Amino acid sequence: MSTLDARFRSTLGCFELDVEFGVPARGVSALFGASASGKTTLLRLIAGLDRAPGALTVAGEVWQDDRRFVPTHQRALGYVFQEASLFPHLDVRGNLQYGWKRVPAAERRVAFDDVVDWLRLGALLAQSPQQLSGGQRQRVAIGRALLASPRLLLMDEPLAALDAASRAEILPYLERLHQQLELPIIYVSHAFEEVARLADTLLLIDAGKMVYQGPLVDGLTRLDLPLAHRDIAAAVIDTTVAAHDQALQLTRVVRGGIAMELPGLHGSPGAPLRVRVAARDVSLARTMPQQTSILNLLSARVVELADDAPGQVLVRLALDDAVLLARITRKSARLLDLRPGTPVVAQVKSVAVA
Numbered sequence: 001m002s003t004l005d006a007r008f009r010s011t012l013g014c015f016e017l018d019v020e021f022g023v024p025a026r027g028v029s030a031l032f033g034a035s036a037s038g039k040t041t042l043l044r045l046i047a048g049l050d051r052a053p054g055a056l057t058v059a060g061e062v063w064q065d066d067r068r069f070v071p072t073h074q075r076a077l078g079y080v081f082q083e084a085s086l087f088p089h090l091d092v093r094g095n096l097q098y099g100w101k102r103v104p105a106a107e108r109r110v111a112f113d114d115v116v117d118w119l120r121l122g123a124l125l126a127q128s129p130q131q132l133s134g135g136q137r138q139r140v141a142i143g144r145a146l147l148a149s150p151r152l153l154l155m156d157e158p159l160a161a162l163d164a165a166s167r168a169e170i171l172p173y174l175e176r177l178h179q180q181l182e183l184p185i186i187y188v189s190h191a192f193e194e195v196a197r198l199a200d201t202l203l204l205i206d207a208g209k210m211v212y213q214g215p216l217v218d219g220l221t222r223l224d225l226p227l228a229h230r231d232i233a234a235a236v237i238d239t240t241v242a243a244h245d246q247a248l249q250l251t252r253v254v255r256g257g258i259a260m261e262l263p264g265l266h267g268s269p270g271a272p273l274r275v276r277v278a279a280r281d282v283s284l285a286r287t288m289p290q291q292t293s294i295l296n297l298l299s300a301r302v303v304e305l306a307d308d309a310p311g312q313v314l315v316r317l318a319l320d321d322a323v324l325l326a327r328i329t330r331k332s333a334r335l336l337d338l339r340p341g342t343p344v345v346a347q348v349k350s351v352a353v354a
Contacts, residue, residue, distance in 0.1 A: 010052030017208040030199035031188045038208045048072040078145030080155045084137035086129040093125040099148030109149040135166035153185045192232045223306040233279040241267040256320040262351040276354035279325035285345045296348035
């Protein structure tokens with residue numbers, strides 16, 4: 001069931017936005033698309049920072065329709081921008097308490113100490129924004145947004161202004177919030193790695209149109225959608241850590257009847273772990289290979305094939321209840337006589353932690 005239902009139509013110069021979509025009551029919905037596809041425009045319409053004809057209902061409350069428009073300051077939302085934009089005259093505690101103090105105690109949905117703990121801000125409370133790294137400032141900005149007790153959290157490319165080290169630092173905190181928070185998050189990004197790591201739901205926008213909305217795992221592997229035909233094409237699989245091989249520095253993960261090994265020691269036995277398998281790292285065979293360096297040999301079935309780049313074919317594969325993509329040459333597809341229903345062995349050359 002959706003907690004947010006939206007419909008907007010707007011024409012800005014030669015750009016036309018025409019979308020209708022819903023967002024689940026919990027989890028991260030990634031609003032993903034190329035530059036100038038309408039991501040930030042749509043987020044600003046949800047926030048009420050811009051206005052266009054349409055309708056918006058959040059948690060049963062109408063924020064916009066033909067007769068009503070709730071201004072931004074009356075919408076129960078948190079907004080995290082690319083730049084942290086902290087108040088320079090306040091320390092970290094003061095920035096965090098800015099919105100928190102303005103919410104009546106009986107209406108606060110999150111506790112101050114919980115947010116400080118989730119984002120590991122305890123040691124920073126007395127520091128000024130000028131003393132913080134880029135990643136630390138953005139963690140404070142996220143905390144400030146959460147402490148306003150929003151019904152909806154909007155995040156507009158919150159890592160875009162950070163360097164690679166700061167992005168790597170803050171992503172685990174975003175994952176922790178994903179696990180802890182009972183509210184919907186709309187996360188705008190053009191970085192595939194962030195989307196694959198954080199999102200549950202994919203809102204795929206292209207030239208002002210919502211071309212897909214639904215589970216991330218399906219949206220990434222649909223051959224009729226643009227993501228599968230980009231160089232970054234990949235499948236994500238939510239697995240469970242089964243065991244570690246300390247001597248060989250490998251982690252074994254499972255999902256149903258699927259088992260894979262990936263380099264490095266990740267998570268704890270029993271913990272969930274999302275992995276990403278790039279289409280370019282999957283090759284196919286009709287029979288089980290012998291004496292190969294590839295560790296992950298998975299029984300699969302061809303679901304669908306589609307033309308890709310010149311001389312290449314994309315193959316959508318089903319294995320148990322998961323899906324993989326393989327990008328192979330058209331010649332290989334013909335030599336293997338691949339067609340829907342063909343049983344194959346998927347040889348996964350590399351598995352990455354998403």
